[in-house]
Amino acid sequence: MAATGQSEGDQLHTVVSDHMSPRRILTGRLLIRFATLVLFAMAIVQALHQSGRISLGFENWRPVLYAYLFWAVAMGVSQVLIRGEQGKRALFVLPAALFVGSMVIFPLLFGLYISFTDWNLASPTGPKFNGLDNVRQMLGDPFYWNALKNMVYYVLAISVEYAIAFGLALLLNAEIRARKFFRVAFLLPLMLSPVAVSWMVGKSMLEIRFGPVASLARFLGWDSPSFFGTPEIARLTIMVMDAWTFIPFMMIMLLAGLQALPKDVLEAAKIDGAKAWQSFWQVIFPLMLPVSITAVIIRIIFKLKLADIIINVTSGGPGGATDSVTSFIFREYRDRSNVGYGTLLAMVYLVVIVIFVTTLLSVVNRWMRGVNEGRTG
Amino acid sequence: MKTEVFDRLMAAQVNRRTMLKGAAGAGAIATATAAGLGGITRSASAQGNIRPEMLRIPGVGVGSPTDRDWQKVGALTLDATKKNVASGEFAGVELTFLGLNNQNLHNFLFRGFLKPWEAYTGAKINWIDLAQADYNARLQQSIATSTVDFDIIEMGAPFEGDVLGKGLASEMPAWARDQIDMDDYVDYLKAPVGTWGGKTYRVSIDGDCHNFNYRTDYFENEEFAAAWKAEGNEGPWEVPKTWQKVQAVTKFLKGKKFGRFDANGYLDPLKGWGGFGFYFLGSRATAYAKHPDDKDWLFDADTMKPRINNPAWVRAIQDVLDVLDAQPADQINADPGTTGFQQFLAGTGSMLSWWGDIGSNAKTSDSSVVGDDVAFSILPGSDDVYNAKTGKWDTLASGPNYAPNMAYIGWGIYVMARVDSDAKKKKAAWSAAAHVGGKDISLWTAAYPSGFQPYRSSHFDIPEWVGAGYDGDFISNYLASQLDSYNHPNAAIEPRIPGIFQYYSVAEDELAKIYAGKYSSAQEGADRIAAAWDKITDQIGRKGQIELYKASQGA
Numbered sequence: 001m002a003a004t005g006q007s008e009g010d011q012l013h014t015v016v017s018d019h020m021s022p023r024r025i026l027t028g029r030l031l032i033r034f035a036t037l038v039l040f041a042m043a044i045v046q047a048l049h050q051s052g053r054i055s056l057g058f059e060n061w062r063p064v065l066y067a068y069l070f071w072a073v074a075m076g077v078s079q080v081l082i083r084g085e086q087g088k089r090a091l092f093v094l095p096a097a098l099f100v101g102s103m104v105i106f107p108l109l110f111g112l113y114i115s116f117t118d119w120n121l122a123s124p125t126g127p128k129f130n131g132l133d134n135v136r137q138m139l140g141d142p143f144y145w146n147a148l149k150n151m152v153y154y155v156l157a158i159s160v161e162y163a164i165a166f167g168l169a170l171l172l173n174a175e176i177r178a179r180k181f182f183r184v185a186f187l188l189p190l191m192l193s194p195v196a197v198s199w200m201v202g203k204s205m206l207e208i209r210f211g212p213v214a215s216l217a218r219f220l221g222w223d224s225p226s227f228f229g230t231p232e233i234a235r236l237t238i239m240v241m242d243a244w245t246f247i248p249f250m251m252i253m254l255l256a257g258l259q260a261l262p263k264d265v266l267e268a269a270k271i272d273g274a275k276a277w278q279s280f281w282q283v284i285f286p287l288m289l290p291v292s293i294t295a296v297i298i299r300i301i302f303k304l305k306l307a308d309i310i311i312n313v314t315s316g317g318p319g320g321a322t323d324s325v326t327s328f329i330f331r332e333y334r335d336r337s338n339v340g341y342g343t344l345l346a347m348v349y350l351v352v353i354v355i356f357v358t359t360l361l362s363v364v365n366r367w368m369r370g371v372n373e374g375r376t377g
Numbered sequence: 378m379k380t381e382v383f384d385r386l387m388a389a390q391v392n393r394r395t396m397l398k399g400a401a402g403a404g405a406i407a408t409a410t411a412a413g414l415g416g417i418t419r420s421a422s423a424q425g426n427i428r429p430e431m432l433r434i435p436g437v438g439v440g441s442p443t444d445r446d447w448q449k450v451g452a453l454t455l456d457a458t459k460k461n462v463a464s465g466e467f468a469g470v471e472l473t474f475l476g477l478n479n480q481n482l483h484n485f486l487f488r489g490f491l492k493p494w495e496a497y498t499g500a501k502i503n504w505i506d507l508a509q510a511d512y513n514a515r516l517q518q519s520i521a522t523s524t525v526d527f528d529i530i531e532m533g534a535p536f537e538g539d540v541l542g543k544g545l546a547s548e549m550p551a552w553a554r555d556q557i558d559m560d561d562y563v564d565y566l567k568a569p570v571g572t573w574g575g576k577t578y579r580v581s582i583d584g585d586c587h588n589f590n591y592r593t594d595y596f597e598n599e600e601f602a603a604a605w606k607a608e609g610n611e612g613p614w615e616v617p618k619t620w621q622k623v624q625a626v627t628k629f630l631k632g633k634k635f636g637r638f639d640a641n642g643y644l645d646p647l648k649g650w651g652g653f654g655f656y657f658l659g660s661r662a663t664a665y666a667k668h669p670d671d672k673d674w675l676f677d678a679d680t681m682k683p684r685i686n687n688p689a690w691v692r693a694i695q696d697v698l699d700v701l702d703a704q705p706a707d708q709i710n711a712d713p714g715t716t717g718f719q720q721f722l723a724g725t726g727s728m729l730s731w732w733g734d735i736g737s738n739a740k741t742s743d744s745s746v747v748g749d750d751v752a753f754s755i756l757p758g759s760d761d762v763y764n765a766k767t768g769k770w771d772t773l774a775s776g777p778n779y780a781p782n783m784a785y786i787g788w789g790i791y792v793m794a795r796v797d798s799d800a801k802k803k804k805a806a807w808s809a810a811a812h813v814g815g816k817d818i819s820l821w822t823a824a825y826p827s828g829f830q831p832y833r834s835s836h837f838d839i840p841e842w843v844g845a846g847y848d849g850d851f852i853s854n855y856l857a858s859q860l861d862s863y864n865h866p867n868a869a870i871e872p873r874i875p876g877i878f879q880y881y882s883v884a885e886d887e888l889a890k891i892y893a894g895k896y897s898s899a900q901e902g903a904d905r906i907a908a909a910w911d912k913i914t915d916q917i918g919r920k921g922q923i924e925l926y927k928a929s930q931g932a
Contacts, residue, residue, distance in 0.1 A: 060523070060524075118916055119521075120876065120879070120913070120916045120917055121517035121518065121520070121521040121876075122517060122521075122539055122875040122876030122879060122917050123521075123875075123876075123916060123917045123918060124542075124543055124875070124917075124918060124921055125918060126521065137912075143886060207719070208705075208706055208707045209719065209720075209723060209725070210723075224706040225706075226706045226707040226710075227707070228707060228709070228710035229706060229707045229709055229710065231893065234710065314648070314710060315648055315649045315650075315712070315885075315889075316886070316889070317648055317649070317709065317710060317889045317893070318647075318648075318709040318710060318889060318892070318893040319889050319890040319892065319893025319894070319895045320886070320889065320890060320893075320895070321893070331882060331886070334513075334514060335651055335652055335878065335879070335882035336876075336878075336879040336882050336883065336913075337513075337514070337517045337521075337876065337879060338879070338916075
């Protein structure tokens with residue numbers, strides 16, 4: 001019954017009757033088999049040539065890329081030849097699928113291979129597979145673990161950012177004077193590039209000799225203001241600069257959530273005699289949880305990429321106190337051309353992020369379910 | 378000349394109303410504005426000496442040169458090319474030139490210089506402009522992926538190991554060597570710099586070294602002199618000639634006031650600078666580590682064993698640690714740029730190692746408060762020097778050991794080996810390189826904004842500069858600070874081996890930890906650097922690195 005329905009459904013969208021001769025189907029199969037053969041043959045020959053096992057081969061991998069493009073076109077044509085109307089439908093999806101395969105999956109797999117090589121761009125011998133050497137090096141690399149530890153601090157700082165952002169959102173949601181102006185003004189830091197923030201704030205306003213913040217600190221009685229002089233203060237300063245840039249992002253999301261809250265619930269709470277704090281803690285905050293969690297998780301994802309401010313202002317110092325994983329990988333790549341090890345660090349970081357975010361989402365989901373069940377119970 | 382240097386020199390000279398003092402200066406401007414390209418060429422030919430006339434393009438004090446001026450200079454200096462190349466000889470040849478676009482100089486100048494050359498020879502040049510920050514990654518990727526897509530490259534000598542060591546460059550033909558007059562180079566830029574395996578590859582267009590910059594007003598201060606004596610310090614209160622004295626002065630100045638401000642001694646940039654920060658520890662260490670009887674000072678050439686953890690380098694690191702508490706607040710977060718331009722020039726500190734730029738800027742920069750209270754010399758020496766072969770500290774009969782740090786060695790023009798298969802293209806590429814790095818044209822790049830410093834003996838002829846309109850005392854002071862370093866017999870020249878900046882970058886990370894007190898001693902930190910360096914050497918290939926290091930030394 002279902003099959004019939006499907007068939008009828010197909011018929012509805014078929015404009016031309018789709019008669020496929022065995023010869024047409026055979027042509028399609030031969031075409032894709034030929035293209036696949038050409039692609040694999042060229043790839044294998046080139047791989048053997050590159051490894052020095054055979055002299056036959058090309059100067060570079062470009063012909064193999066052309067073979068891949070030929071294969072992709074042949075794949076599309078063969079779909080139409082073999083499957084007719086169904087094949088034509090596949091053509092709508094096939095380019096996107098091939099694009100994802102070419103630009104995401106292949107680079108990821110290639111990156112995985114690179115991460116298990118000793119590839120240093122300065123090495124005359126090129127990349128060589130070195131097994132788990134990079135993993136061992138990572139396990140004993142104090143700079144990487146230090147950067148990971150710093151990331152924990154940076155991520156924890158989001159709780160403070162969230163509290164401030166929520167406070168500002170409540171403020172902007174209230175009936176205050178110049179509300180529209182403040183909404184735009186509070187958003188301005190988000191519009192700034194972190195590199196601009198690094199130079200305007202980190203390198204100019206916080207400059208200890210002539211920076212206005214330093215002058216203010218001196219005026220307030222701090223004799224020798226130093227915003228990056230000790231590990232703790234330097235880390236805190238980086239956190240503040242990053243927070244200043246991104247609190248508006250959380251704030252705007254929370255503000256949107258606040259404005260979407262059902263007015264009747266809030267009015268009911270007021271009629272029931274709830275005070276401001278009770279109204280917030282027992283009505284607004286729980287209702288805002290889904291938005292809050294979305295805002296916090298997106299912020300965490302942003303935070304895990306933290307690098308530009310650190311690279312520009314402290315270069316990870318003093319003594320690695322402000323280093324993030326990304327800023328450390330950047331140095332490993334850009335300054336040291338250490339492609340193999342740098343890629344492994346990035347891959348491991350990717351896995352850590354995926355596990356962390358998945359776990360976080362799972363815990364949050366479970367917690368949200370508990371909250372909802374508690375509320376309904 | 379670096380742009381900022383030129384701007385400051387000009388600003389200072391205009392401020393002092395000395396710009397048009399000399400009749401030569403006025404005449405220069407009149408000539409430059411009145412004469413067209415042909416007029417200049419004819420005039421120069423008639424005189425037989427194009428240099429005075431060339432230095433008047435566009436004329437000192439009439440603003441920064443433009444593309445029109447660069448083309449004029451290119452046309453005026455074309456005679457050297459004409460001796461080796463017939464008109465239209467390279468018709469149909471296309472060359473690709475990779476260089477920098479810093480401050481709209483470098484490649485921008487080369488374009489102007491080479492336009493008349495293109496018109497004369499018939500060749501065409503395509504340009505690849507790179508920002509400095511992208512340069513290393515672009516070059517390394519081209520080499521590593523065998524995608525060298527340029528025929529001529531502007532490159533710093535530290536990258537010679539990466540390029541020459543891998544056989545990617547074309548050997549300079551004898552006629553090109555004669556055309557650029559390599560004997561005129563200052564001593565340290567002569568072989569083995571620019572050579573590999575006894576073959577010459579580089580047309581130098583720049584020179585680099587670290588100088589010692591100091592505040593004369595500190596060392597002429599009578600209160601300091603009296604306090605120095607009262608506190609029982611050794612010797613008179615004077616400009617330190619050795620690092621031992623630098624340390625003593627820095628400790629002495631701690632907690633003292635100079636006018637209304639805190640007095641500071643030697644400034645150590647303690648934050649990394651993309652590898653360039655390591656040069657500053659190097660400047661402290663060379664007097665300890667570079668023995669006159671030993672070419673090596675950073676690695677053992679025979680084994681590539683790092684010397685960074687030997688007693689000489691550890692002593693230099695310890696010196697930094699010993700005066701950490703005498704540094705200005707927040708110095709831990711000060712990179713060399715901050716230390717030089719925002720501290721020393723702004724009046725903080727009394728001694729500093731830096732490239733030639735600081736000295737000139739200190740004299741002339743509007744943001745400089747040190748005015749004329751600054752002078753310069755070669756880097757301080759040491760009463761004793763470590764002998765890595767005997768493992769002992771030697772005291773030289775000649776007195777303190779001096780070893781100026783030739784940090785970065787300067788830019789050069791190199792032709793890539795991919796032109797070798799085509800004789801016409803090869804000659805065209807070398808002709809273009811020789812034109813850009815010619816003897817006369819180099820005087821112009823030394824005197825006007827170009828991104829390059831003086832690097833030939835002929836650049837230190839003061840009357841030529843005065844004739845162009847420069848203040849004699851001023852330019853003498855500026856040039857002398859570099860010449861003494863350039864020609865020093867015990868100059869410390871960095872190894873031109875592949876990945877040298879990787880070593881520097883790793884060292885910066887570890888030094889940051891040492892300075893932040895993360896290690897129990899300087900030795901422990903230095904051992905970490907040595908271990909990291911060994912790892913890099915093994916990764917790049919120890920055997921190859923040893924061979925390339927020796928080749929870079931001319932062995």
